[in-house]
Structure formats: structure tokens, C-alpha cells
Amino acid sequence: MHFQKSLRMFCSRKKLQCKPKTCETIAVPSMKGHGYLDYIIENHTSKAFEKMDELRKENLLCDVLLRVSYKGKEKYFPAHKIVLASCSPFFRAMFTNNFRECHAREVTIKDICPIVMQRLIEFAYTSRITVGEKCVLHVLLAAMRYQMEDVAKACSDFLVKQLDASNVIGISNYAEQIGCIELYRKGREYINTHFSEVTKEEEFFNLSHCQLLDLVSQESLNVLCESEVYNACLRWMQWDLNSRAKYFHVLLNAVHLYSLPPKFLEVQLKKCPILSKENNCKLYLSKIFQEMSLHKPIPHPKLRGNQLIYMAGGYLQNSLSSMDAYNPQTGEWVKLADMPEPRSGLGACIVYGLFYTVGGRNISSMESTDSNSLIYFNPVNNQWKARSPMNIARNRVGVAVIDGAIYAVGGSCGSEHLKSVEKYDPENDTWTFVASMPTARIGAGVAACRGRLYAVGGFDGETRWNTVDCYHPEEDRWQPMASMTTIRSGAGVIALDNYLYAVGGYDGTNQLDNVERYSVDRNYWEPMASMKHRRSAHGLTVHQGKIYALGGFNAGGFLSSVECYCPERNEWMEVTEMPTGYSGMGVAVTMEPCPKLVDNIDVDQMDNQGY
Structure with a gap:
């Protein structure tokens, strides 16, 4: 039946007037004003x-x-x-x-x-859209095929939450194959952040050699030490040694071999069963080991991932227990777990990616106690752990690392200014005395360069020094070197590109802003650009080829400013402010802390050292 005829029949039954009217027959009421209606039905x-x-x-x-x-x-x-x-x-x-x-x-x-x-x-x-573990990959594939971006994003977000060490490689590869770029990026970020865990799962061992090469070539891998990358390659080869050993050489080219400690390379050359079969690889590693052993100039070690500047302890009216990290890329400060006890005048260094603090003093309104403690901070789990203490408590101690061993140089214990030196072996967790310095030094700048240890300036209780002594570990002896042009104690001293930089300090009268540089090859000091601020008892470290000076003290009080020095331009510039100004902190650079949800890893169970 025609629609309009049906409508007329309906109206007649209801006694309704259904006769169409023209515009002329409809009375239109007059409208005053100029208002209008803009009405939206939200749903x-x-x-x-x-x-x-x-x-x-x-x-x-x-x-x-x-x-x-x-x-x-x-x-x-x-x-x-x-x-x-x-x-x-x-x-x-x-x-x-x-x-x-x-x-x-x-x-x-x-x-x-x-x-x-x-x-x-x-x-x-x-x-x-509703998805579960059984169907999400199928729905994602279909959403990518039919270009339904919202569905693809929902599936991708769901999969990101499911990522773990056992499935991330498979999910990342799948995302790459179907062109789901965001999921692939998130998967690679997870792999880079959790590299050590991922490389112990079956998916890792099923990678092709091209996929493994692509993975270990990533500069963004967040690893404590380059030995983690080397050992991961070894485990992959051992999964199917007969068919995979031939790829060892190409994988070695992706490993930052000059970032490996010489002691680690020595152990590999002696004990690695694959090297005994792959003679070319053994010769290659032997050459690098010899360069390190003979203290020849070598390429500057590359550090993977995002590296942060860590600061532990310090002094501000009292000794501090705080631990903070500065990210030069973002300018952000990160608050981390406090040390077990407050300390200032402590030394700090990095061994296999772990942040070690050595000695110092706990100064409070109630007491002042020198410390012989050694503890390390693990950025993977944001935790501190105690190791064997030194034989002697050492405040304002100088600290440096040679081939994985920590050297604690001088300092003071009570009223005694020390010339003794101790060496810590992380493998055996033991301290042993080595040859003492010719001169007692407190507040000396200590740095390691090309297998040698340098003690620069300092104070023996009566005299502040501009002298420099060099320690030869293989001979267990100290040798005097060219003296600085300026007397300094409480200076920052750091090694960079075969030079030592002595930055700031105190000459007995004033805090200093001047800087001088020592050439290891020429045994010669030369002046460099001065800092913007005078400072002593400050933190000094190297991050991506630039020197950072943090905090410290001068006649104006405690400093919160942070300056950065560019060697190419011979120029200092202020880059940020610390959350609080203080001095006497321990400073060093290592990997970015892992996210809060990362599972804790027992470092004692890690095979970083390959023994």
C-alpha cells in the first residue's frame, strides 16, 4: 500500500485533519527580537x-x-x-x-x-572492541589490514601491557611485519630496557644472526656493563654452536670491545671455548687486550643507553644520605633511594655499571664519625648493598678504578692524614694494601688514565700541594710527575681523552675557578678556560665527552649551580641548578634507572664478569 494513502486512512480513523496546507493557508506568528537557537543533543x-x-x-x-x-x-x-x-x-x-x-x-x-x-x-x-590474549593478534592484523586505527591502537595498548621478557621479541617482530609501528617501538624500548632478562629467554636464542646483530648494534641498550652484550652473544652461539660459531667475528664488531675491562678480556682469551676454535676472533681480541695492557691510546669507551649523572651524600650543615640523578638530555632530576647512612667527603666510582661509594664521614650535631664503609647502588632495582669495608676509615678519600679494581687513596682517619692506599677486588670482595704514596694527601684529586693512577694536589695537615704522583699497578710503585701550576686541595680531577683536568679547589686562601690540563703523553700542564664560579669540594664527572662540575662551596656559601665544559670550544656554561646546594658529594655516571615496575635483579647472580 502506498505510504501517503496509508497515512490518510490512519488520520481518518483517528478523526485527524490530514489535508495538506499550502504556505499561504498557514498562519505564521510574528517574531520579535534577533535571538536564535543553537541546541545540541549530546548523545x-x-x-x-x-x-x-x-x-x-x-x-x-x-x-x-x-x-x-x-x-x-x-x-x-x-x-x-x-x-x-x-x-x-x-x-x-x-x-x-x-x-x-x-x-x-x-x-x-x-x-x-x-x-x-x-x-x-x-x-x-x-x-x-573486546579482545583477549587468544585473539588480540588476529584482531590487530585485521585492523591493520582494513586501516581501522582505533582498533589497532586498542590492541597495541593491550599488548604493551602484556610485554615481558619471554614474549617481547616475538611481539616486536610481529608488529614490525604487519607495520604496527607504535607497538614495534614500544617492544624495542622494552628490549633495550630489560636486555639482560630478555637474553635469557628462548625467543632470544631463536633469533637469526641478522636479527641478533641488529639487536646488539643498538646504542640504546640499557646495560650495566658491555660484558652483558658480549655474554649474550656467547650464549646465543652456544645454543647451536656448530652452526653459529661462524658468526662470532661479525657479532664482535657490534660489541664495544674497548668498553670491556682488560681483566674480562684476559679471562675470555684464556677460558672461552669458542675462541679456542675461532682463531681469527682470538687474534682480534688479543690485539685489543695488548693495546689496553700496554696503556696505548685507545678509542674512548662508548657507553650504551641513556647515561645519568648520579650524586650521593654530601654536606649541608650536616652530612646527607640523599641520592639524586641528573639527566643532561632532559634537564630533569630524579630522586632515588637514600644511602643507608649519611656521609660527606666520600668517594664514588662505577664498576660494571654499579655505583660504589667509599669512605667519608658522618657529621651531625651529635657526632662526627669517619667511615670505612663500601656500598653500591644498583640502578636496575634502586637498591643499596653493603660490601666488605676498608681496612682503614677514610674521610675525603680519593677514588678511581683500574681494570675493575677500586683504589682508595689517602684521606684522613681522625686527626691522621693518610698516605696509605687500598685496592678492592669486586670478584672476591676483599681489600688489600698497595704501595703508599710518598706524601699524605687529604682532599686530593684522584683519577685513572691508561692504566695508571694519578693523585693530584691535596693537603697533608700542614701543606697544600700542587704535586702529582702516578701509581703503576703492575710494579706497585709511585712516581712523581710534573706539578700543577696552582696549589689545590678539594679540587675536582677527571680523565678525558688522554688528559687529566684539575678543576677549581682551594689554595689555602681562596676557592678557585681556574682549570688546568695535564697531558699524559707530554707530562705537561697547561691552563684552560676558567669556570663561571669558584668552587671546592664539588662533584666532577664526564658525561658524553663533556665535563660537569656540580655544587661545592665558596666564600658565598654552598653552591647549587652546575657547569658544563666543552673541550672542543674550551668553554664553560651553566646548564642547571641542583635541587639544593651542598658540597662533599660522590659523583659518577652510569645507566639510567629502570622503571619502578622492573623486577629486582640479584647482581650477585649476574654473569657480568664471565668467570
Whole structure:
């Protein structure tokens, strides 16, 4: 029956006037003023789509029938072209560009599970998608295929939350294959952050040599020590030694070999079973080991991942227990776990990526106690752990590392100014005395360069020094070197590119802002650009080829400023402020702390040293 005839019959039964009227017969009330109505129904769109979904389910007004063919079975889904085209560029192109499907009543879709297609269609009408572990990869693949970005993002976000060391490689590879860039990026970030855990899982051992090479070539790997990368390559080869040993040389080219301690290389040359079979690799490593052993100039060691500047302890009216880290890339400060007890005048250094603090003094309103303690901070789990203490308590001690061994130089114990030196072996957790310095030194700058230890300046209780003594570990002896042009105690001393830099300090009258540089090859000191501020008892370290001076003390009080020195430009510039100004802290650079949700790792169980 015609729609308008039906309407007239309905109106007559209801005694309604249904005679159409023209515009002339309708009385229009007059409107005064100039107001207007702008009214929005907030849920109009959602209600409209609800109605469209009802129509779809009842197969009303549908203009396309999707015939989904999958593994010999077929299933049909009625739908509205405009709805599918509105949320999928794929379907929009299909239905609007004069393709055959544009006017077809029925369209065949192949190689997609009907359940997955049903969920995509339901999403188009309802904006809801439900996925679980069993189907999420299938839904993601279909969403990428049909360019349904919101569904792909939902699946990607779900998978990111499921990432762990056992599945991240597989998920990342899958994301790369289907072009899901964001999921792939998140997966690689997880691998880089959790490298040591990932390389102990089966997925890692199933990598091809090309995939492994791509992985270990990443500069963004967040590892405590380069030995973790080397050992991961060894484990991968040992998984199928007969077919994989031939790739050892190409993998070694991706490892930062000059960042490995000489002692580690020595152990590998003696004990690694693969090197005994791969003679070319053994010769290659032997050459590098000889360069290190003979203290020849070598390429500056590369550190992977994002490296932060860590500061432990310090002095501000009392000794501090705080631990903070500065990120030069972002300018942000990170608050980390406090040390077990307050300390100032402590030494700090990095061994296998762990941040060690040595000695110092606990000064409070109640007491002043010198410390012989040795503790380390693990950036992986944000925890401190105690190791064997030194034989002697040492305040304002100088600290440096040679081949994985920590040297504690001079300092004071009570009223005694020390010339003795102790060496710590992390493998055996033991301290032993080595040859004493010719002169007692407190507040000396101590640094290691090309296998030698340098003690620079300092104070013996009566005299402040500009002298320099050099320690030869293989001969256990000290040798005097060229003296600085300036007397300094409490100076910062750091090694960079075969030079020692002596920065600031105290000459007995004033804090200093001047800087001088010592050439290890020429045994010669030369003046360099001065800092912006005078400072002593400050922190000094190297980050990505630049020198950072942090905090300290001068006639104006405690400093919070941080200056950065560029050797190429011979120029200092202020870069940031510390959260609080103080002096006497321990400073060193190591890997960025892992996220809070990272599981704790027992460092004692790690095979970093390869013994």
C-alpha cells in the first residue's frame, strides 16, 4: 500500500485533519527580537548509531552483504556501506572509487576469521572492541589490514601491557611485519630496557644472526656493563654452536670491545671455548687486550643507553644520605633511594655499571664519625648493598678504578692524614694494601688514565700541594710527575681523552675557578678556560665527552649551580641548578634507572664478569 494513502486512512480513523496546507493557508506568528537557537543533543550521534546497529541486526536498509570466506567456510554479514566507510579508509576506497564492489550488493572478503570480522563490524557501529590474549593478534592484523586505527591502537595498548621478557621479541617482530609501528617501538624500548632478562629467554636464542646483530648494534641498550652484550652473544652461539660459531667475528664488531675491562678480556682469551676454535676472533681480541695492557691510546669507551649523572651524600650543615640523578638530555632530576647512612667527603666510582661509594664521614650535631664503609647502588632495582669495608676509615678519600679494581687513596682517619692506599677486588670482595704514596694527601684529586693512577694536589695537615704522583699497578710503585701550576686541595680531577683536568679547589686562601690540563703523553700542564664560579669540594664527572662540575662551596656559601665544559670550544656554561646546594658529594655516571615496575635483579647472580 502506498505510504501517503496509508497515512490518510490512519488520520481518518483517528478523526485527524490530514489535508495538506499550502504556505499561504498557514498562519505564521510574528517574531520579535534577533535571538536564535543553537541546541545540541549530546548523545545524538551515539543514539543514531545504536539505531543503525539495530537496523543492521535486523538486516534493514543494509546495502552490502559481506561474504567472509575462511578455511573453506563462509559466513555472511549484512552492513551499511556508509558506516564501514566512516571508520575504515580501506572500505571507503572500496565503496567510493568506482571499483566493482562500489555497486555490488555482495562483497567477498577472504583470509579473515569470521569472528574477527564480526568484531570489526560491531566496533564500526558501537565504538566498542573486546579482545583477549587468544585473539588480540588476529584482531590487530585485521585492523591493520582494513586501516581501522582505533582498533589497532586498542590492541597495541593491550599488548604493551602484556610485554615481558619471554614474549617481547616475538611481539616486536610481529608488529614490525604487519607495520604496527607504535607497538614495534614500544617492544624495542622494552628490549633495550630489560636486555639482560630478555637474553635469557628462548625467543632470544631463536633469533637469526641478522636479527641478533641488529639487536646488539643498538646504542640504546640499557646495560650495566658491555660484558652483558658480549655474554649474550656467547650464549646465543652456544645454543647451536656448530652452526653459529661462524658468526662470532661479525657479532664482535657490534660489541664495544674497548668498553670491556682488560681483566674480562684476559679471562675470555684464556677460558672461552669458542675462541679456542675461532682463531681469527682470538687474534682480534688479543690485539685489543695488548693495546689496553700496554696503556696505548685507545678509542674512548662508548657507553650504551641513556647515561645519568648520579650524586650521593654530601654536606649541608650536616652530612646527607640523599641520592639524586641528573639527566643532561632532559634537564630533569630524579630522586632515588637514600644511602643507608649519611656521609660527606666520600668517594664514588662505577664498576660494571654499579655505583660504589667509599669512605667519608658522618657529621651531625651529635657526632662526627669517619667511615670505612663500601656500598653500591644498583640502578636496575634502586637498591643499596653493603660490601666488605676498608681496612682503614677514610674521610675525603680519593677514588678511581683500574681494570675493575677500586683504589682508595689517602684521606684522613681522625686527626691522621693518610698516605696509605687500598685496592678492592669486586670478584672476591676483599681489600688489600698497595704501595703508599710518598706524601699524605687529604682532599686530593684522584683519577685513572691508561692504566695508571694519578693523585693530584691535596693537603697533608700542614701543606697544600700542587704535586702529582702516578701509581703503576703492575710494579706497585709511585712516581712523581710534573706539578700543577696552582696549589689545590678539594679540587675536582677527571680523565678525558688522554688528559687529566684539575678543576677549581682551594689554595689555602681562596676557592678557585681556574682549570688546568695535564697531558699524559707530554707530562705537561697547561691552563684552560676558567669556570663561571669558584668552587671546592664539588662533584666532577664526564658525561658524553663533556665535563660537569656540580655544587661545592665558596666564600658565598654552598653552591647549587652546575657547569658544563666543552673541550672542543674550551668553554664553560651553566646548564642547571641542583635541587639544593651542598658540597662533599660522590659523583659518577652510569645507566639510567629502570622503571619502578622492573623486577629486582640479584647482581650477585649476574654473569657480568664471565668467570
